Amino acid sequence: MSAETMVGFGRKQAWLAIRGRDPGAVVDALGLRDLGPAPWREGVDLAHLTDDRLAVTPPLPGARDNDWILVAGRRLFTIPSTVEAVALSVALATEVQFFATHRVGEQHRWVRAVDGVLVRAFDFVGETGEVTEWRGDPDEAERSLGIPETAPDPDDLLVGEDDVTRLAGQWSVDPTVLDGQPSPGPLHVAAAPD
DSSP: OOOOBOOOOOTTEEEEEEESSOHHHHHHHTTOEEEEEEOHHHHHHHHHHOSSEEEEOOOEEOGGGOEEEEEEOGGGGGSOHHHHHHHHHHHHTSEEEEEEEETTTTEEEEEEEETTEEEEEEEEETTTTEEEEEESOOOHHHHHTTOOSSOOOTTSOOOOHHHHHHHHHHHSOOGGGOTTSBOSSOEEEEEOOO
16 A cells, blocks of 8 residues: 655635644644544645645654644635734744735735734735735745835735745745645644634
């Protein structure tokens, strides 16, 4: 029996990256109900196509030699991500990141909280060229993407989907590169609270 291979995601998607090794603790902290393991393709598709299901990865090796648990799903587009990342970081006493990208409206967002402290929040709407949230200072990883040190004027910045996933790879895990890699464990599907 061969190990299951992972399925990437990230385009037109929102996800959390939580530093740690206990997916059950993440599910509990988010108030989700674990529905059990699912094949990667089915779990990722379910999270992408429904409003109440989330895919929860096993711990994945990533940036800074840490393990990261990814939680992905459309539902995360509706959660106030800055507050959620900080609150989850407090609850789990770890680093929590939020990423979202949707090319139709060209909205791209990332948030980073470490041990309950908001380190960075950035939100860009490409249709208007407007930065709608800018908190904290961009780090070296962001500057390598062309993000300036201070909030730019409208139309002075261009951010796209690939920038979001590249930053995720530098901060934690780029989920678009998971395709075809052996899975280190089962993917779980979780139900969001009503």
